[in-house]
Amino acid sequence: MRFHWGRFHLSFPRSSSQAHPAALTGTLPKTRRWLAGAALLTGLVALSACAPQASGPSYAPAPTAGLPTLPPPPPRSKVAVLLPLTGQNAALGQSLLNAAQLALFEQGEPGFEFLPRDTGGTAAGAAEAARAAMAEGARVIVGPLTAQETAAVASPARAAGVPMLPFTNDGSQAAQQVWPLGITPAQQVRRVVAAANAQGVRRFALAAPNGALGRQMAEALRGAASDLGLPAPVIETYPAAAAPGVVAVEVARRIGATDPDAPAESRTEMLLLGESGARARDFAAGLASAGAAMPPLRLAGHALWGHDESMGQQPALAGAWFPGPDPAARGHFDSRYEAAFGERPARVVGVAYDAAALAARALRNQPPGAAAQMPLGEVVLGADGALRLNPGGQVQRALAVYAIAPGAPPGVAAPAELPGTAGF
Numbered sequence: 001m002r003f004h005w006g007r008f009h010l011s012f013p014r015s016s017s018q019a020h021p022a023a024l025t026g027t028l029p030k031t032r033r034w035l036a037g038a039a040l041l042t043g044l045v046a047l048s049a050c051a052p053q054a055s056g057p058s059y060a061p062a063p064t065a066g067l068p069t070l071p072p073p074p075p076r077s078k079v080a081v082l083l084p085l086t087g088q089n090a091a092l093g094q095s096l097l098n099a100a101q102l103a104l105f106e107q108g109e110p111g112f113e114f115l116p117r118d119t120g121g122t123a124a125g126a127a128e129a130a131r132a133a134m135a136e137g138a139r140v141i142v143g144p145l146t147a148q149e150t151a152a153v154a155s156p157a158r159a160a161g162v163p164m165l166p167f168t169n170d171g172s173q174a175a176q177q178v179w180p181l182g183i184t185p186a187q188q189v190r191r192v193v194a195a196a197n198a199q200g201v202r203r204f205a206l207a208a209p210n211g212a213l214g215r216q217m218a219e220a221l222r223g224a225a226s227d228l229g230l231p232a233p234v235i236e237t238y239p240a241a242a243a244p245g246v247v248a249v250e251v252a253r254r255i256g257a258t259d260p261d262a263p264a265e266s267r268t269e270m271l272l273l274g275e276s277g278a279r280a281r282d283f284a285a286g287l288a289s290a291g292a293a294m295p296p297l298r299l300a301g302h303a304l305w306g307h308d309e310s311m312g313q314q315p316a317l318a319g320a321w322f323p324g325p326d327p328a329a330r331g332h333f334d335s336r337y338e339a340a341f342g343e344r345p346a347r348v349v350g351v352a353y354d355a356a357a358l359a360a361r362a363l364r365n366q367p368p369g370a371a372a373q374m375p376l377g378e379v380v381l382g383a384d385g386a387l388r389l390n391p392g393g394q395v396q397r398a399l400a401v402y403a404i405a406p407g408a409p410p411g412v413a414a415p416a417e418l419p420g421t422a423g424f
Contacts, residue, residue: 077109079114079140079142079363080130080133081143082145082153087122089121096349096352098345100116100352103355112360119145121145121149125149126149134162137369139162140163141153154175158177161371163374165358175393182348186216187396188323191399192401196270203268204225204230205234205235205236205272206273207274209237209239210238244282245282245283245289248287255297257291258291267297269296270298270299276301281310284320288316294316312408312410315406318405324402327416329384330383350383357380361375374389376390400414400416401413401414
């Protein structure tokens with residue numbers, strides 16, 4: 001099933017095992033919905049031409065032998081879009097498809113074709129969808145959603161020489177020809193450390209539960225401190241099932257936050273927390289109950305804090321920092337998406353716009369069939385701000401830093417900086 005919207009094409013397979021044609025329902029941008037009416041009118045005119053007509057003399061010229069036949073349409077530059085269009089994440093998959101379409105309309109060129117394929121939300125489904133799309137000529141893969149799906153698709157994609165732009169924020173999935181576009185823990189930590197260091201903070205610590213997030217935050221904090229010539233950070237990890245308020249008391253003692261007589265060089269100036277939601281609030285309350293003075297101790301977290309309005313309800317988190325998208329870029333994207341689709345996009349949806357825009361750029365001015373030329377080293381403006389693809393699957397993002405304000409939306413503590421500046 002193929003849909004033609006002006007210069008662009010969106011192609012679903014006829015088999016329901018690889019795509020969900022109903023996913024298109026209601027997704028055309030309003031500015032182009034007139035095309036559907038025009039197509040309907042054209043169809044009615046064509047049907048009327050087939051109705052019986054009164055007989056009469058014919059003045060049509062006789063067929064002329066040897067008329068040249070029209071050449072076949074030129075081959076198209078195809079991009080696979082791997083999404084969960086069925087299953088528990090089908091609604092999210094539809095929103096991601098909307099964002100990818102928006103990028104196609106805004107940044108695609110004539111002859112550009114999307115191949116949306118349903119992963120079913122599983123690793124096996126993602127691998128099957130990727131193989132089918134590549135067999136149809138896909139030269140770039142946008143998606144899939146999760147780290148597990150990305151790992152399943154990466155091997156056949158690399159073997160075929162097809163670059164991937166998955167949506168996961170798991171930085172460990174980065175590899176040659178695989179650029180995870182979710183905002184990773186490493187990007188977040190480095191941005192917060194750089195912004196704090198610009199204000200004179202030199203001694204950092206991390207408290208996080210054991211697990212992938214804690215490991216990635218710890219690695220990023222050590223790397224950022226080393227790059228900026230700062231003292232080695234204190235890393236405190238604990239069992240994920242531990243009560244954060246209890247853990248906080250011991251952490252406060254270890255980082256010198258409860259001893260006013262401790263020498264300055266032994267006291268942590270900023271503590272990063274690898275918790276979110278109620279657990280982050282409980283951890284902050286535990287620090288306060290242990291006697292940690294805040295300030296001078298400053299707290300920071302990760303991007304999930306920006307999704308939770310209740311963070312400002314904990315007094316100990318007043319003024320705490322967290323990283324997030326460039327507010328100007330994100331606000332502009334949200335407005336365009338809402339104008340096109342009649343609803344505000346979820347926070348994660350912007351990554352699909354970024355991936356589709358990068359895919360369009362990779363195929364721009366490339367002859368059909370040629371390998372995609374990923375825009376390595378270029379600064380590209382995405383839904384969440386500027387970003388840059390680097391070799392080896394590394395991605396830099398321009399993130400802002402926000403400060404929690406009790407009873408008010410978080411304010412910008414440090415603006416987003418372009419990739420390659422001190423903000424990274």
